[in-house]
Structure formats: structure tokens, C-alpha cells
Amino acid sequence: MLRELNQSFWPKKDEGGLPRKMLPGAYHHLLQDRQEEGERERGGGRRESSLGAAMDSTSVIIIGAGMSGISAAKTLSDAGVKDILILEATNRIGGRIRNTYFADLSVETGANWIEGVHGEEQNPIWEMAQQLGLRTFRSDYTVEAAIDESEKIHSLGEKYSKTLPPSGRNDISISTFQRLENKIPSTPLEMIVDYYSYDYEFAEPPRVTSLQNTVPLPTFDDFGDNVYFVADERGYKSLVYNLATMFLKTNSQGVIVDPRLQLGKVVTEIQYSGDGATVSTDDTSSYRADFVLVSVSIGVLQSDLIKFNPVLPKWKILALYEFDMAVYTKIFLKFPFKFWPDGDDREFFLYASKRRGYYPVWQHFEKQYPGANILMVTVTDEESRRIEQQDESTTKTEAMEVLRSMFGKDIPQATDILVPRWWSNKFFRGSFSNWPLGVNRHEFDSIKAPIKRLYFTGEHTSEHYNGYVHGAYLAGIDSANMIIQHIRDGFFEVEIKPKDSRAEMEYKEDDHDHGCFYEDQQFWITQMPPIILGKEGAPPTSNIFMDSPGCKADGPHGAPEATSKLLQRRSKKGEGCEGGSITSKEDRDVKVIVAAASKREKGMTREQQHQVFIIRSAACHSHPNDSRTKENVGRHVSMI
Numbered sequence: 075m076l077r078e079l080n081q082s083f084w085p086k087k088d089e090g091g092l093p094r095k096m097l098p099g100a101y102h103h104l105l106q107d108r109q110e111e112g113e114r115e116r117g118g119g120r121r122e123s124s125l126g127a128a129m130d131s132t133s134v135i136i137i138g139a140g141m142s143g144i145s146a147a148k149t150l151s152d153a154g155v156k157d158i159l160i161l162e163a164t165n166r167i168g169g170r171i172r173n174t175y176f177a178d179l180s181v182e183t184g185a186n187w188i189e190g191v192h193g194e195e196q197n198p199i200w201e202m203a204q205q206l207g208l209r210t211f212r213s214d215y216t217v218e219a220a221i222d223e224s225e226k227i228h229s230l231g232e233k234y235s236k237t238l239p240p241s242g243r244n245d246i247s248i249s250t251f252q253r254l255e256n257k258i259p260s261t262p263l264e265m266i267v268d269y270y271s272y273d274y275e276f277a278e279p280p281r282v283t284s285l286q287n288t289v290p291l292p293t294f295d296d297f298g299d300n301v302y303f304v305a306d307e308r309g310y311k312s313l314v315y316n317l318a319t320m321f322l323k324t325n326s327q328g329v330i331v332d333p334r335l336q337l338g339k340v341v342t343e344i345q346y347s348g349d350g351a352t353v354s355t356d357d358t359s360s361y362r363a364d365f366v367l368v369s370v371s372i373g374v375l376q377s378d379l380i381k382f383n384p385v386l387p388k389w390k391i392l393a394l395y396e397f398d399m400a401v402y403t404k405i406f407l408k409f410p411f412k413f414w415p416d417g418d419d420r421e422f423f424l425y426a427s428k429r430r431g432y433y434p435v436w437q438h439f440e441k442q443y444p445g446a447n448i449l450m451v452t453v454t455d456e457e458s459r460r461i462e463q464q465d466e467s468t469t470k471t472e473a474m475e476v477l478r479s480m481f482g483k484d485i486p487q488a489t490d491i492l493v494p495r496w497w498s499n500k501f502f503r504g505s506f507s508n509w510p511l512g513v514n515r516h517e518f519d520s521i522k523a524p525i526k527r528l529y530f531t532g533e534h535t536s537e538h539y540n541g542y543v544h545g546a547y548l549a550g551i552d553s554a555n556m557i558i559q560h561i562r563d564g565f566f567e568v569e570i571k572p573k574d575s576r577a578e579m580e581y582k583e584d585d586h587d588h589g590c591f592y593e594d595q596q597f598w599i600t601q602m603p604p605i606i607l608g609k610e611g612a613p614p615t616s617n618i619f620m621d622s623p624g625c626k627a628d629g630p631h632g633a634p635e636a637t638s639k640l641l642q643r644r645s646k647k648g649e650g651c652e653g654g655s656i657t658s659k660e661d662r663d664v665k666v667i668v669a670a671a672s673k674r675e676k677g678m679t680r681e682q683q684h685q686v687f688i689i690r691s692a693a694c695h696s697h698p699n700d701s702r703t704k705e706n707v708g709r710h711v712s713m714i
């Protein structure tokens with residue numbers, strides 16, 4: 075939904091809109107006015123922060139120079155918002171796309187494959203790679219016949235998944251589906267095939283992973299089933315670098331020297347409000363901006379590295395914590411000579427252990443780097459965490475035991491080992507997001523939703539492609555476009571889908587300037603209205619309190635007329651609430667929740683009152699016999 079909304083942010087040219095890449099003078103004026111206004115308010119473009127360092131002022135601060143941060147910055151720059159500042163904690167750009175030298179070869183410790191190639195749609199990362207002439211190799215994943223059986227179950231899972239309601243209410247884990255088919259892997263062979271099919275892609279086991287959101291996977295559905303392994307001296311990161319140099323200044327050696335990119339700046343605090351934000355870094359600098367875009371990983375957001383002031387609303391924190399940051403580790407081993415099989419269909423080999431996920435997937439580099447004598451073994455999840463905490467020599471010993479059990483005692487000892495540690499790294503806290511069971515559209519939309527002038531991006535916010543480089547790239551564009559619209563219109567609205575599928579089917583979006591209103595039909599509490607966020611000046615939902623009980627039939631709190639009329643009709647019919655009380659007397663808890671309201675409404679803005687009204691009206695119209703009423707109201711109240 076967000077993606078659909080985002081795509082429609084810009085008016086089409088033939089509708090009298092603006093071409094996407096160029097903003098008219100008027101728009102520049104708007105920006106300039108806002109900036110000057112801001113500067114006047116702040117007493118000039120630079121001033122002393124409370125910490126003593128010079129406080130710079132800018133339009134948008136982007137936190138993180140990974141693929142999504144750079145893609146967002148470029149989108150802003152292309153749209154005329156050139157007054158940006160990128161703050162990156164490490165001393166390089168690229169984030170989780172990173173190469174290093176191992177045994178004199180460039181190996182990718184982070185993202186390695188361009189996933190989803192040669193499909194109906196062009197993967198934008200593949201397009202960039204082609205333009206740059208990146209050295210890539212198609213990975214052939216066909217292993218043995220044992221995989222076929224797993225693929226049959228997978229295809230059944232795809233069919234089943236497509237029958238589930240869009241809200242995710244009936245989602246199940248991949249394991250649950252296997253259980254339904256009576257196909258739970260139990261032998262070492264079945265377990266390694268299962269691992270290869272799921273854990274190797276999602277870095278978490280199938281009992282954790284949502285069937286509905288990963289089977290089928292939009293990346294392969296949209297962009298094609300092929301995956302290409304990047305093996306280029308310049309590194310996969312050269313795609314990010316190339317993107318950055320399209321809008322950042324470089325010197326004659328091609329090094330980025332633009333002051334709008336600041337490396338080694340660890341953001342420790344973000345103070346935000348409806349007027350803008352102040353960002354503090356660990357070297358006691360502070361920066362002021364109209365907007366802040368946070369592109370750090372969801373693992374970092376789940377940690378306490380960055381303090382948000384005020385603290386993020388509860389609904390946001392819950393959504394962030396519900397999503398998973400998975401861990402995927404590629405361990406590299408160098409040998410004096412080759413002892414493994416190679417040739418067609420022999421790029422990968424699997425180790426079938428009784429211990430699921432124990433040094434399971436091996437790959438050689440004979441195609442990419444003939445004679446390199448390097449093996450790469452991938453571990454995930456708990457094994458990754460365990461291995462990250464032990465020293466390299468222990469890991470080498472374990473890996474050698476596994477190889478000897480596969481190829482015999484006479485194989486040579488590895489001469490070198492490289493173990494990347496993404497989970498322990500406080501700037502990443504894992505490898506990529508995985509969609510777990512229990513997270514539906516409602517939570518997912520909440521992860522991306524802005525709060526006042528604080529916006530979020532990163533692979534974990536990608537509508538369809540979370541976890542991937544192309545997801546990070548597209549999410550950056552989406553989030554930047556939200557900010558551009560906010561600058562242009564003075565506000566930005568986001569719709570967060572309701573949790574219940576019946577609501578999805580039955581609510582009808584009104585043309586009114588904000589809000590979604592219901593058709594005049596049976597209206598149950600489970601049909602919670604969507605939460606509308608981001609209206610300039612409107613509070614995040616966490617600030618909304620239920621007020622006095624009941625809903626008034628006479629147009630409460632400036633609620634739109636249509637809704638007010640609907641309530642009047644209901645009141646007359648005796649449905650829902652009458653004269654400020656709830657008819658569902660049986661359900662005392664609902665009444666208590668609604669009645670236990672604070673007296674805050676007086677000081678509220680019109681938008682705040684309207685939000686209160688939406689929530690309260692839903693509560694008022696609960697059906698007395700609906701056993702789920704209490705639970706749903708309770709859940710909604712706890713959420714706000």
C-alpha cells in the first residue's frame with residue numbers, strides 16, 4: 075500500500091504536474107522561504123549547540139550511508155533538495171555491502187548476490203551492475219534429486235499462501251504448512267534440504283518465517299528466478315559508490331570529498347518535533363534539520379545506540395521489535411590445493427548433519443576465481459551467533475572436522491580463515507530483516523510510518539523486497555519521495571492498514587482530507603479503522619487518549635459530517651452507543667476501557683480530537699455478542 079501510495083506521490087506531467095526530476099522555481103522558493111524562516115527562528119544558519127560544537131542547519135539529515143541512505147539522498151538531490159547531510163558511523167559508504175581482501179582476493183563479506191534477474195521486471199540493481207560492467211556469475215542451485223521433493227511442497231505452499239486474506243490474519247509459518255502436508259523434515263538429509271530451501275535464503279528457520287510473506291517471494295516473482303554472484307575487485311559496493319558520485323563531489327582520484335557526506339559520525343540522539351530535528355553525534359557535534367531520515371538497520375533500531383527524544387511511540391516500538399533481524403554468516407577458508415568436486419552443477423555441496431544448520435552449505439570459487447582454492451561455508455541464526463562468539467581457530471577446527479567427514483582424513487588443513495561478525499557489530503546487529511510469523515501489514519506499515527518530521531527507510535521498510543539490496547534501494551526512493559511531498563505540501567499522510575481483513579474488505583476510503591470512513595453497514599469492533607499519521611501538527615497515535623465514554627450523535631469534536639450522520643443513524647436504531655454510553659453492557663471491560671479516559675481533550679487540536687473520535691466511535695459500535703470485542707479494544711488501546 076505504501077508503495078502504491080508512494081508511486082502516486084508525484085502528479086503526472088499530463089495532469090499539469092511537475093516532471094519528477096525538476097522542481098520549478100516556485101518550489102525552490104518554498105524551500106528557500108522555509109529555510110530562511112527556520113534560520114530566522116534559529117537566529118542564523120549556524121549557532122552553538124548546547125554541547126558547544128557548531129550546529130549546522132540543513133533541510134534533510136540522512137543517517138546512514140548504506141544503499142538506502144545513498145538512494146534516498148540521490149532522490150532528494152534530483153528533486154532539488156540539495157541541502158542535505160549524510161551522517162555515517164563507519165569510515166566508508168555501502169553499509170552491509172562490503173568487500174575485503176582475503177588470500178589476495180576481493181571477497182564480499184556482506185551482500186554477494188544480485189537476486190531476482192531475467193524476470194518480467196528489471197531488477198534495478200542488475201541494471202546498475204550491467205551499466206558498471208560488474209563481474210557477475212550466475213549461481214546454479216540445482217543440487218540433487220532430494221531437492222525436488224522439497225520443491226513440490228514449496229509449490230503447494232505458494233498456492234496455499236495465495237488463498238490467505240491480505241491482512242495476514244490467517245498467516246501461518248512455513249513449518250505449519252509442512253505439518254499440514256505431513257512433511258516435517260526429520261532425517262539429516264531432509265533437514266539439510268529444508269535448510270537449503272529456507273534458512274539459506276531467510277537466515278531463519280521455517281518455524282519462524284511467515285509463509286504468506288515469503289512464499290512465493292516477490293523478489294523472484296517480480297524480477298526472475300536467477301541470482302548472480304558478484305566477484306569483482308571493485309566490490310559490490312561500487313554500485314553504491316557510483317550512485318553517490320552522481321550527486322556528491324569527488325576529487326580527481328574519484329574520492330568523495332563532498333562535505334555533505336560525513337563519515338565517522340555516530341549518531342547517538344535524535345530530538346524531533348513538528349518543526350524539525352536536532353541530531354547529536356558521539357563526537358559532541360549537533361546538527362539541525364527540517365527533516366531526519368533514519369536508514370540504520372532494524373537491528374540497530376532495536377538496540378539502544380540511538381536515543382530518540384521524545385521516545386518513539388509504543389506502536390512504533392512494538393512494530394520495530396516484532397520484525398526480525400536475521401544473522402547470516404559467510405565463513406571463508408583458504409586451502410593449499412583443491413580437494414572438492416567441481417564442474418557443472420557442482421558449485422555447492424551440502425553437509426547433512428544431525429544438528430540442523432551445522433556448517434551446512436558449502437560453495438567453491440573455481441568459476442569466479444580459478445585456482446583460488448577458497449571455500450565459503452554459510453551458517454545462520456543461532457549457529458552464526460555461536461560462531462561469532464568463539465575464536466577463529468575453534469571455528470577452523472570445527473569446519474575441518476566437517477570437511478574431513480565429507481572428503482576423508484587426508485585433505486589439507488586450511489591455511490587461513492575469515493569470519494565476518496555482523497551480529498556483534500553495533501552498527502548492524504545482524505545481516506538482513508526476515509518477515510516472521512505474527513507480523514502483518516499493520517505492523518509492517520507502522521515500521522515505515524514517519525513521526526512528525528522523523529522518517530524511516532532501509533531494506534526493512536521495503537514493501538515487497540525487504541532483506542535485499544534492491545529493497546534498500548527502492549525503499550530509499552520511496553522514503554525520499556515522502557519527504558519531498560511533505561516539503562511541497564506542508565504535510566504528509568500515511569495510511570496504516572487495519573489489522574482485520576474484514577475491515578479491509580468493508581471500509582471505504584473517503585475523499586475527505588484525512589481519515590477513512592465506514593460504509594453504513596454492520597460495524598464490528600474488529601473492524602478497527604486505519605490509523606492516519608503524519609498530518610502536520612497531528613500527534614502520533616501514542617498521544618491519543620480515550621476521552622469521555624460514548625459517542626455523541628451530534629457531530630462530535632469536529633468529526634466529518636458523513637461520519638457524524640452515520641452515528642446519528644446508528645443511535646436512532648439503537649445500535650452502538652446512545653447518549654454517551656455503550657449498549658454492549660455485557661462487555662463491561664470495553665466500557666471500562668472507553669470510560670477510563672483522560673480529560674485531555676480540551677487542549678487537543680482538531681486533528682487530535684478527530685483521532686480520538688475515530689477510535690471511540692469504533693469502540694461504541696462494538697457488537698454486544700462479539701467475544702472478540704474486549705480483546706480487540708484492549709489490543710488497540712494498548713497499542714496506542
Ligand SMILES: Cc1cc2nc3c(=O)[nH]c(=O)nc-3n(C[C@H](O)[C@H](O)[C@H](O)COP(=O)(O)OP(=O)(O)OC[C@H]3O[C@@H](n4cnc5c(N)ncnc54)[C@H](O)[C@@H]3O)c2cc1C
Binds near residue numbers: 161164168171370
Ligand atoms: C552477510 C550478508 C549477506 C547478504 N547477502 C545479500 C545478497 O546476497 N543479496 C542481497 O540483495 N542482499 C544481501 N544482503 C542484504 C543487503 O546487504 C542489505 O539488505 C542492504 O545492503 C541494506 O542496506 P541499507 O541501506 O538498508 O542498510 P545498511 O547497509 O545497514 O546501511 C545503514 C548504514 O547506517 C550506518 N549506521 C548505523 N548506525 C548508525 C549511527 N548510529 N549513526 C550513523 N550511521 C549509522 C551503518 O554503518 C550503515 O552504513 C546481505 C547482508 C549481509 C550482512
